[in-house]
Amino acid sequence: MNQSGLPTPPLQPGQQASASNANTPSTSNQQSSSDNVHPLSLDSLLVHITTSSSPHTLNQTLRNCAPKDVRETILSSFLGGGQDPLTLLDIRSHTLGVLYILSARLNTSISLPPPLQYVEDFCRSFSPEQARYAPDRVTLLAKGIACFSETIGNPKCAITPLYSLVERYSPTPSHLTTVHRIFLSACVSTRHFTAALPVLSHPITTIDTTLSDIHYNDNLVYHYAGGMALAALKRWSEAEEFFEICVTSPGQVPAAIQMEALKKWLIVQLIYRGKIMPLPKYTNPMLFRSIKNTPYTSFANFYPQHIDQLRTILEKDNQLFTNDKTLGLLSQALERAPRWSITKLTSTYLTLGLSDIGRAVGIQKEEDVRVLILSMVESSEISAQISADGTVTFADPPPTFSKEDVDRVLMEAQEQGAQLARLEKEMARSREYLTKAVRNKDDSSWGPAVDDDSAFTDRAAGNWTDDAMFS
Template sequence: MATNQPIFSDAIINQITTAQTPTTLQNFFKTGVSKEVREALLVSFLSTGQDPLSILDVRTHTLGVLYILSARVSASFGITPPPSWQLVQDFCTNFDREQARLAPERITKLAKGIHRLASHVGNPSLAIPPLQDLISHYPPHPSYLTTIHPIFLLACTSTHNFTSTLPVLSTPITNIDTAALSPDLTYSDNLTYHYLGGIALAALKKWKEAEEYFEICVTSPGTVPAALQMEALKKLRLVQLISCGKISTLPKYTHPQLLRLFKATPYHAFISAYPHNTQQLNDICEKEKITFAQEKNIGLIQQSLVRASRWSLKKLTATYVTLHLSDIAKAVKIDDENEVRALLLSMIESSDIHASISSTGSVTFLDPPPQFTKSDVDAVLQSMQSQTDLLIELDAEVGRGKDFLSKIVKSGGGDPSATWAAVQGEEELLLSGVGMGMGMLAWDE
């Protein structure tokens, strides 16, 4: 095709509207025309000057519209006019998922282009609704991680629309399909999604949930630790200080090099001094304030400092039964007894401690009352049953795998009866283990 001749999308539209099946159309896009010519045709208008997107139905021609729309939002906006937001939103709300899954790489291209277009028009928040619609419609279940997820989280966190992330973050990621759903999904996508999820949840002060997301990022297995995992570890440790006043042990499969590198950071020194050594904490903050600010952790540092007295006070409950307000004030390094009283009342109200304060200023620390009800126990058991069903389903899926069956046959010496006995024995062991887990849970509760 000569570069000095007008390029029209008539041929593309003809293919989209006359293809017998979406698979036939996908084969045309893949092999019927070179990539350079294809992209040029996709961003062009009809020879009549009409926009091809104005004559295609989103649901009927999802695959064709996906190719055109993803090309248009990714093209140079100085040469090709971008599509309207109404067209973008209409597609993301009404597309046919089965057609869209034939071209997963175009879904990725569309998601990136939507984020790019929103920034281009000066309103990055515009990308959030269509990206959220893509996430809710494209995967077969909210538990699947796709390439859209980290792009959506980036759009939300970069614009401080943290609440918009909650419908997506409320479902943990338990499934990844790189065979058909997201073949271009990368290890970095997983890290980015959980890292940004932790940031959004921490910004909303959902500390426990933020801790879980940061930990998934930190402990994701890899040959060498990624830089993003180190940033996640820094935020994880600060969130743990804010949430419960101390850090917790990471799983054994955490990369050891990551933990060694962390010990060389000022965060390790900050944790070592927390919460009692107020002077050392202040010295570290003053010395490293530029580092903390550059790494976007100054807010978490300040919040952990504010709560240091709270956790110093809580540690007293493990040693003393009764203390006077003046003694508590000395221990937590607060000069004003009224401030100590206010702190105590705040911690009692939030159930961080259980105590009573007498009229003379004597504080008696109490054992915490039972924190569960019958409905709580029922909810835990219901959750356990759901996890049991999922475990059985996963076990059955593994049991159908070629590698697993080959190993079973080898272990049975090729004898079909021995093979069946081995499989049945493993299933019974699995089910009995799950049952014991549920029984222990009910007993503990």
């Protein structure tokens, strides 16, 4: 026990030899003195961290100082005198060193985890320029934060530091990193969907593999989790877009998560549009074939008019939908089916009685039909008036946009146009893209075969997006 009350650290190699050979020549004393700090000790690494002026050199030193297991054990340990190295380092000035130590300690079960407040402070104030020298450690840190929060039984405590990490590490909000996937997964698993909105509000346009050790699956998981969060918040238009990005991401063989995204994309479209819209031609045709002739396509075929058949499908395949975690979305689609049926009637009839509308949409009581129509008028889904005798008169909805709205949309279109032009120039300079484009120019695998357009209908002919598929 030393004077500070902390346990006396074990003797480093060379210390005992120095004591037993006190009277040996000075050269031996010098050799023993140089051995007092072991080359692989955290003390020696701390010297490099505090004295190095080159982040690149420091990153190479910390990465290659020892085999992986030995390195992580050393980085997650305390100093020889029992002191926590994090208390001696400045987060901003020594970001790279703190990143290595923090990520090691959060992912090593034998070490004492750092205080959560310190983790949050680091994520809020680290130097992104230094951290970008070690993208793999940033990923390791994010994974460690998520695992640590699970270990202490409070998964939602990972959301704040992960959000700070995403916001600070990315050069722009449109860069995709591995932290995005981990952050979105944490938001969805803890049902803190609104926490993801500041990140989801920025479309991803840049993927830089030098900035983050990102893989194909990171893109899929991010957009799938984003679609889940947006669907839970009933932001159907945005959820549709995120699921579609996941479904249509190119790949030789579709990933399982893309099939799950396709199921949810289909249901979200029924809820949001009342029908299925075509996917881009470059969607992998195997996805179309996989979902063809399933209860999902049957549900889409009967939607929205045939309420009884829709209920039958939900009851018959309840276990399948429960296992796929799509029962909630399908129930919402079923609930909205009468609304879409009424919307269809407005394009055919100018006037209809409440009883006629009830028969068309599968609602028996006229009062229930009246309440539904008034609700749709209030939410601007349709424009209609109900007379005293129960006659409903439909009209074209009045324009609901202002000059400010038009100016805003035009400004957004100009910004998107400029961004697309920039991306097109970047792709034109990409040797890898040009090589693949030329190689696959005449490859039929770039899009589905023509007959796969009918993937969402059991009929032998006809466009599957046609309204007739629902009749």
